[in-house]
Amino acid sequence: MAGSERLICTSGEVQEGGDGVRFPLRTAFGDETGFVVRYRGEVRAYINRCAHVPVELDWQPGKFFDDSGLYLICATHGALYDPVGGHCLAGPCRGGRLPKLDVIERDGHIYLLEKTA
Template sequence: MPDMPEQIRVCESAALEDGGLGVRFQVEVRGRLVSAFVVRYAGEVHGYLNQCAHVPMEMDWQEGQFFESSGLYLMCATHGAIYEPDTGRCVGGPCRGSHLSKLEIAERDGAVWWQPDALFRAPAPAPAPTPSA
């Protein structure tokens, strides 16, 4: 069995309120950086790639605003697609029946953690700045 990469801390648990703002972070997918997010719904934390299942565009209205006004569904700001926050299944709009790409998320010790895998990898660390001469 190959070594699993270590979990990556995304945010403090307190940063996520039920049906409230999400927290964005970066993942690497097939060699390119892609935005991802975590939200809290019905007391549980869920994470997805920040890409609508209709057309892969970022979903949030403004930074971290993924829920529609009732706080019951995730909504794509561009296409109006509506998703169940706990499953990522599209229940309304142009991609009905499709799913958001779900990430493996855990919550422990007052923090939210993401488990990279073979498809969704941790971004490479940024190179250290070189001192100017």
């Protein structure tokens, strides 16, 4: 299985524990959004879909972290997610997780790694 890279944003657009960057995504569920954030110096990306109810997490575009900048939070139900692996730590989705996306940061840019058949 081969793959391709799709530019999401510049590295400077994603600050540690700060706003994330949303991007369009085509999944088995149809048109959705993905998002990329920076946590502990690394970029992490997920499908923007709560594990409890399929709603987007951010209450305003790019607002994925709670006030502490330590957890991703669903604005609808308050579920808290671990930014490292996307596992739900508290709230109605406990035991669930965010669908992870593969990304790479290179030469000042962040790319989505897309798999193709």
